[in-house]
Amino acid sequence: MNATKATPALQSNDPSFANIWQELKWRGLVHVSTDEEALEEVLAGEPITYYCGFDPTAPSLHLGNLVQILVLRRLQLAGHKPLGLVGGSTGLIGDPRQTGERTLNPTEVVEEWVGRLRSQIERFLSFEGDNAARMVNNLDWTAGISALEFLRNIGKYFRVGTMIKKETVAKRLASDEGISYTEFSYQVLQGYDYLELYRQYDCVLQTGGSDQWGNLTTGTDLIRRVEGKSVHAFGTPLITNSDGSKFGKSEGNAIWLDGEMCSPYTFYQFWLNTADADVIDRLKVFTFLTRAEIEELAKEVEERPFARAAQRKLAWEVTAMVHGEENTQKVIDASAALFGQGDLGEIDLATLKSVTGELQVTEVEEQTSIVEAFVASGLVSSNSEARRTIRDGGAYINNQKISDGEQVIGDYFLHDSLAILRRGKRNLAAAAKK
Incomplete structure (x- = not known):
């Protein structure tokens, strides 16, 4: 994978503060x-x-x-x-x-x-x-x-x-x-x-x-x-989002520290989706970044919000702290690979399942045709639409462009388990072996 690797901040208090109490107050923790x-x-x-x-x-x-x-x-x-x-x-x-x-x-x-x-x-x-x-x-x-x-x-x-x-x-x-x-x-x-x-x-x-x-x-x-x-x-203080909604939930579900109850992918995405209005406060509370580093990221949010540098730093720091650097990098690599920026075949099954947990997953027989699999997944509404998408070059399985819709989906299962279907650039679904 070609994703940029990072290293989480060392766990230390910020020496720019007179004492730990002053740092706790600056971080909004009192x-x-x-x-x-x-x-x-x-x-x-x-x-x-x-x-x-x-x-x-x-x-x-x-x-x-x-x-x-x-x-x-x-x-x-x-x-x-x-x-x-x-x-x-x-x-x-x-x-x-x-x-x-x-x-x-x-x-x-x-x-x-x-x-x-x-x-x-x-x-x-x-x-x-x-x-x-x-x-x-x-x-x-x-x-x-x-x-x-x-x-x-x-x-x-x-x-x-x-x-x-x-x-x-x-x-x-x-x-x-x-x-x-x-x-x-x-x-x-x-x-x-x-x-x-x-x-x-x-x-x-x-x-x-x-x-x-x-x-x-x-x-x-x-x-x-x-x-x-x-x-x-x-x-x-009790932490709330700037829009008044309750912090710590994603689609109504609590964000747990246990990777079995909340996958590293879901955990990472939760932080990545932090609103601009909240991200600096989250960096103060949930990371060991220094005041100078956080103030620099605050400038990024103000001047280049589209780059989402603060959100990416927050997601990396907290996920690496809770789930480890290796698992965090796997999540980043898998996320990139989903959209064609890497080889899905290099992703281990556990990470692949955690990533596809956010997608519509449909169970299909190995002998199901690609056309039928695209229909079953909901990416298209009919066989004819599936064939038209394939003919126009907009159908992918595991990032491979598909030209023959009559092939069986079983030929594409990764780890003999899953195949990632994509229509166009960003419409994704997964087919799981029944």
């Missing part, structure tokens, strides 16, 4: 916090231990979680010590949503998902050196506690009046469905997590999304009441 001046001072000083929690409510993390993982990584690069918490116990309960009760998943499912999320988080952090990351599971300190112990030793520090004022709880209480005691108690469990991590690891900072602010401050309040100590928290 929406709300406890005492900002004190927090900046702490982060500019000796290494501290900090954490972020992830609940196993699905078998994979998604782009919203990636924001938090990258905050963990940026703070680690500043010398601090991350704890990645996967909620084996809180995942059994479920964080209250804005509307409606969660469906409680079976224990064995939650246990499996804990393992999957843990392995995903581990890929982004370093587990070596003086500030090596550690993974923790809150089931370790909750499983052995009886209900009476929990109510006596932890529950007594919580005030119901304060709990019902939390934004999500208040909305649910005002709804027709209300909120169960199970989900109402979630904030107590999360607060207890912070207390235990403070006790076990001297953890003094929790990060999370701003929609979790009520839960984050539950932990800081509990530590103040129980231990008489002040600790910190800050929340990142």
Whole structure:
């Protein structure tokens, strides 16, 4: 393939900022916090231990979680010590949503998902050196506690009046469905997590999304009441698109970090399709490019938006970080080959399937004629139109121009599995072996 190869930015913080707090603010990653001046001072000083929690409510993390993982990584690069918490116990309960009760998943499912999320988080952090990351599971300190112990030793520090004022709880209480005691108690469990991590690891900072602010401050309040100590928290903003639509979804589906749930091709295309109005903010949040590099790309967007240099850089950086450089290059090469700029025969089957996942795929018998395959694919409406397209030189299979429509499609299957049909320059479909 002749596609230009690139190298992702090295993971390091930008030395042009006075400290990590200033960089986090410039990247738009601070929406709300406890005492900002004190927090900046702490982060500019000796290494501290900090954490972020992830609940196993699905078998994979998604782009919203990636924001938090990258905050963990940026703070680690500043010398601090991350704890990645996967909620084996809180995942059994479920964080209250804005509307409606969660469906409680079976224990064995939650246990499996804990393992999957843990392995995903581990890929982004370093587990070596003086500030090596550690993974923790809150089931370790909750499983052995009886209900009476929990109510006596932890529950007594919580005030119901304060709990019902939390934004999500208040909305649910005002709804027709209300909120169960199970989900109402979630904030107590999360607060207890912070207390235990403070006790076990001297953890003094929790990060999370701003929609979790009520839960984050539950932990800081509990530590103040129980231990008489002040600790910190800050929340990142919820990311939305400039047009007001929800970020992190493509055609209604979440963009997962698991390549089986969201192929590297779909992942790459999601970033490539970022609007001009959003791309610079996305570069700040999701890449390790420096301020100078991002400002240069901002000029490109302003002066040469048609080149989409910022989008291509964003797509490369994030896809390479999540799926690796090799898979990212495969996606780029396959995308180019789809439209005649490379040999589709050189694309491995897994990548080919991920690319064709965005196309109309029709199953056909090996003995189906090319004319019939073009009709079945929907690229043409009739046999006569298919023959006319072939006669006019506008029909291609695997980028080969077709002259004989009576040949069988089976002669063209790549990996004995798929054939890529093209009408004209950009109308694509796939034929799969039945």
